[in-house]
Amino acid sequence: MTLLDGKATSNTIKDELTVAVAARKEAGKKIPHLAAVLVGNDGASMTYVNSKVKACERVGYKSTLITLDASTSEEQLLSEIASLNANSDIDGFIVQLPLPKHIDEQKILLAIDPAKDVDGFHPMNVGKMALNLPTFLPATPYGILELLKRYQVETSGQHVVVIGRSHIVGEPMSILLAQKRAQGNATVTLTHSRTKNLKAITLQADIIVAALGIPEFLTGDMVKQGVTIIDVGITRVEDDSKKRGYRLAGDVDFASVSPKASFITPVPGGVGPMTIAMLLKNTLQACENRD
Ligand code: NAD
Numbered sequence: 001m002t003l004l005d006g007k008a009t010s011n012t013i014k015d016e017l018t019v020a021v022a023a024r025k026e027a028g029k030k031i032p033h034l035a036a037v038l039v040g041n042d043g044a045s046m047t048y049v050n051s052k053v054k055a056c057e058r059v060g061y062k063s064t065l066i067t068l069d070a071s072t073s074e075e076q077l078l079s080e081i082a083s084l085n086a087n088s089d090i091d092g093f094i095v096q097l098p099l100p101k102h103i104d105e106q107k108i109l110l111a112i113d114p115a116k117d118v119d120g121f122h123p124m125n126v127g128k129m130a131l132n133l134p135t136f137l138p139a140t141p142y143g144i145l146e147l148l149k150r151y152q153v154e155t156s157g158q159h160v161v162v163i164g165r166s167h168i169v170g171e172p173m174s175i176l177l178a179q180k181r182a183q184g185n186a187t188v189t190l191t192h193s194r195t196k197n198l199k200a201i202t203l204q205a206d207i208i209v210a211a212l213g214i215p216e217f218l219t220g221d222m223v224k225q226g227v228t229i230i231d232v233g234i235t236r237v238e239d240d241s242k243k244r245g246y247r248l249a250g251d252v253d254f255a256s257v258s259p260k261a262s263f264i265t266p267v268p269g270g271v272g273p274m275t276i277a278m279l280l281k282n283t284l285q286a287c288e289n290r291d
Contacts, residue, residue, distance in 0.1 A: 001258055004147050004230070004265040010273035013146070014059050017280055021060040024287075032287040033062035034118065034280070035084055035093035039077060039103070040070035044236065045096050052094070055276045061283065064090065074103045078111050085113040092118030092136075092286040094279070097168070115289065118282040121168065129172060132179050136282045141173040143274030144209065144230050145183040153207070153228055153263055156185035161202050163218070163251070164211035165192040169232055173209050198222075215249035220256030229257055229264040232271045 025031060034056050038049045049065065056063035066080060077095075084093045093116055099105050109117075114124040120136035128135035137145075148155060160177050164170035174190040177183070186207070191198055193212075202208055202222045210218050211232035223229070233251030250267030258264050265271055 001261050002151065002263050004151055004153075004263050004270060006143070006147060006265060006271055006274040007269040009147055009150050010143075010277035012150075013274075013277040013281065014055065017059040017277075017284060020284060025060075029291060030091075030287060031060065031062055032092075032283050033064070033090050034283045035064040035066060035087075035090050037066045037068065037077070037080060037084070037093065037095045039068045039072050039096070040100050042098075044234075045098075049096050051276055052279060055280055056283075059280055061280065062089075070100050072100075072103075074107065077103060077108060081108065081111045085111075085116065090116065091290060092116045092283045094119045116286060118279060118286055120172075120282065126167075126172070130175055132181060136285065137176070137278070138168055138172050139275045139278040139282065140169045140211075140232060140271060141176050142278040142282070143271060144173060144232075145176060146278060147230075147265070147271070147274050148183045148228075151263060155183050155207065158186050158206040159189070159204055160186040160207040160209065161189045161191060161205035162209045162211065163191050163198070163202070164213070164232075165190055166211065169211040170209070173211070177209075210251035212251055214251060216251070216253040218252045218257060220253065220260055223257055223260055225260050226262045227257075227260060229261050230271065231265050231267050234267060234272060 036049050036052055053063045053065050084090055095108055109121045112122050114122045117125050118136050120138040125135045129137060162170050162174045174188045177186040178188040189201055191201060199222045203224055205227060207228040209230040213233055213235060215235045215237055229252055231250035231252040235249045236246040237249045239247040248268050
């Protein structure tokens with residue numbers, strides 16, 4: 001069993017980005033600048049946004065964190081987005097999801113300038129992604145492709161079972177892996193909460209991407225010998241033995257699945273850090289596009 005070490009791989013990518021930024025500086029070019037908008041004070045969202053800002057500092061990017069009160073209106077958020085669109089120093093920005101219930105997420109995503117949409121969530125960029133045209137790939141699926149690439153996991157001709165059909169992970173992952181591309185050419189089955197007899201399907205999988213958000217859902221009896229496992233899930237599970245009162249759990253029961261796996265991502269330290277690294281990669285791309 002080989003651990004797909006997202007933490008180490010993301011550090012390698014960050015080192016590569018640091019070199020690229022230094023070279024830009026040397027050449028008198030613009031330093032990439034990422035902005036993040038956080039609405040409200042959800043604990044997990046605050047952690048994610050802070051990690052993204054910290055990662056920017058680590059590679060030498062400029063970063064701007066805009067925190068807005070949970071009571072911020074849709075109009076106020078739209079006006080914040082308009083000013084980020086217009087700000088020529090900002091290469092890319094993200095609006096951390098989920099948003100408070102009174103704000104229409106689709107309306108917000110649609111307002112982001114597609115050229116600055118480094119999360120790749122704007123419908124125009126989603127369309128380009130689906131057509132296999134150059135665009136910003138959503139960071140989590142992009143990170144998974146990169147992890148598979150760097151560990152030389154074969155996807156061509158393999159049966160991939162994706163569990164979960166969210167717009168940010170499962171759905172784009174299924175599209176990308178089925179495309180004619182490196183880390184593609186797979187036969188993909190996209191499963192979800194209405195799927196019948198999931199176990200019969202996962203037992204046929206060469207690669208499983210678990211992105212459903214139910215801790216330790218995928219167990220050893222649901223996978224075949226030699227399977228590759230990508231565990232996207234991150235759920236905070238109460239744990240009194242931890243100082244912070246919780247532990248992070250994946251969607252995969254690592255103890256029973258890992259003995260049968262040829263490759264497997266840990267949680268934490270698997271897909272999570274790769275997501276941040278690819279957001280940085282997209283930001284550099286946005287900056288280069290504007291050169
Ligand atoms: P989501 O929470 O929006 O949706 C869950 C999906 O799982 C739905 O499509 C649903 O149909 C499916 N599902 C639910 N129960 C199921 C069942 N019993 N069998 C099969 N499918 C079922 O999905 P999301 O936003 O992609 O999040 C999934 C998990 O991934 C969460 O734990 C989230 O925190 C995590 N996540 C991690 C990263 C990362 O960077 N590592 C990024 C995004 C999301």
